[in-house]
Amino acid sequence: MDTSSTLHLALPAVQTVVMGASAPVFQLAQPRAFTTSVNPLVFFSVLDHYLRRNAGQDRVIGTLLGVRSEDGSEVDIRSCYPVPHLETEDQVEVDMEYHRTMYELHRQVNPKEIIVGWYATGAELNHYSALIHDFYQKEVSAFPAIHLTMDTALTNEQLGVKTYVAAPVGITSKENNCMFVPIPCDVKYFKAERAGLELLANARNTDSSSTALLSDMDSLEQSIIQVQTMLERVSAYVNSVLAGTVPANNTVGRYLMDTVSVVPKVDPVEFEKMFNSHLQDLLMVIYLANMARTQLAVAKRLEKLI
Numbered sequence: 001m002d003t004s005s006t007l008h009l010a011l012p013a014v015q016t017v018v019m020g021a022s023a024p025v026f027q028l029a030q031p032r033a034f035t036t037s038v039n040p041l042v043f044f045s046v047l048d049h050y051l052r053r054n055a056g057q058d059r060v061i062g063t064l065l066g067v068r069s070e071d072g073s074e075v076d077i078r079s080c081y082p083v084p085h086l087e088t089e090d091q092v093e094v095d096m097e098y099h100r101t102m103y104e105l106h107r108q109v110n111p112k113e114i115i116v117g118w119y120a121t122g123a124e125l126n127h128y129s130a131l132i133h134d135f136y137q138k139e140v141s142a143f144p145a146i147h148l149t150m151d152t153a154l155t156n157e158q159l160g161v162k163t164y165v166a167a168p169v170g171i172t173s174k175e176n177n178c179m180f181v182p183i184p185c186d187v188k189y190f191k192a193e194r195a196g197l198e199l200l201a202n203a204r205n206t207d208s209s210s211t212a213l214l215s216d217m218d219s220l221e222q223s224i225i226q227v228q229t230m231l232e233r234v235s236a237y238v239n240s241v242l243a244g245t246v247p248a249n250n251t252v253g254r255y256l257m258d259t260v261s262v263v264p265k266v267d268p269v270e271f272e273k274m275f276n277s278h279l280q281d282l283l284m285v286i287y288l289a290n291m292a293r294t295q296l297a298v299a300k301r302l303e304k305l306i
Helices: 040-051 096-109 129-140 191-204 216-243 250-261 268-305
Strands: 013-016 025-028 035-038 061-068 074-083 085-087 092-094 114-121 146-150 161-168 178-183 185-187
Touching: 035 040, 035 146, 035 161, 040 061, 040 074, 040 114, 040 146, 040 191, 061 096, 074 096, 074 114, 074 146, 092 129, 114 129, 129 146, 129 161, 129 178, 161 185, 216 250, 216 268
Parallel strands: 035 074, 035 185, 114 146
Antiparallel strands: 013 025, 061 074, 061 114, 085 092, 146 161, 161 178
16 A cells, blocks of 8 residues: 555643652553533534624634543543633733633632633634644643634524544644644533523524513423424434335434333323322422512511501
C-alpha cells in the first residue's frame, strides 16, 4: 500500500505514573472512543458571554468544567465560565490569572467538577486555536482537552455545536503542530430541566417570542397530548414496516422492544380507575393550595386594617 499520501494521527501524550520512576512519564494514550455530553446551561452561558462581549470582538472563549469517567473516554460538560482574552493579527493574550481565580472559586462550590477543556464562539477554527488549546491541555494534563465551538452566526439557521480533541502532527513537537479531530457530542439534561426547555421551545413559535407559565392542569394536558402523538407515530411506523412500505431498522426495533417490555400489563378498566384516582388527588392538592393562598391574602388584608 502506498503510504506517501497517508496522514497518521496520534492521541496526545498523557502523564502516567510508572513504578520505580523518579518523575512522571508521558506516554501516548491508547486509542479510545471519545464521547461528550453537554448540559444546556453551558449553551446559555456561552450565548450570554457572547452577547456581553466588548465592541469589535469577533469571538469569546471560556473554560469548560465537568466530570470524566475513570478511563477518560466519557466527558460530561456541566458548566463553564468566561475568560477575558485579546486577539490581534500578531498575537493572542489570555488572562490566565483570571482563569485560575475563577476556577478556585468554582472549586469551593463544586469540588467534583474539574477543567475538561475550553469553548469558543464561531464555526471555524483559526490559527490561534492551537495555541489556546495547548494552554488548556496543560491544565488538563492527564487527559485530552475538549474544545467546544458554537456557531453564533446561525449558519443555516442552526446553532451549530461541535466538539474536538487535538491530535499531534509533524515530526517536531510544537504548540501549533496539531489537528482538531471531531468527536461525538450530545445534549444531556435532567428531568427537572426539561420543563424549562420545552417552555423556551414554545416561545419560539410565538410572534412575541415569549410565553406564559402553564398551570398544572395545562401541563398535564400537554404531556398527555405529547404521549398520544408519540404513540400514534410509533404505531404508524410499525404498521408501515409490517406492510413493507418502510424498510425495517434493527436499532429502532430493539429500542421499541425494550420500551414495550418495561410497560406493566394492566387491565384497561383498572388503569382508568387508577388514573382517575390520581387525577382526583391532583385536583385536591390544587384546591387546597388555592384555599391556603386565599386565606393568607385575607389574613394579610385584615392585618392591615387592624
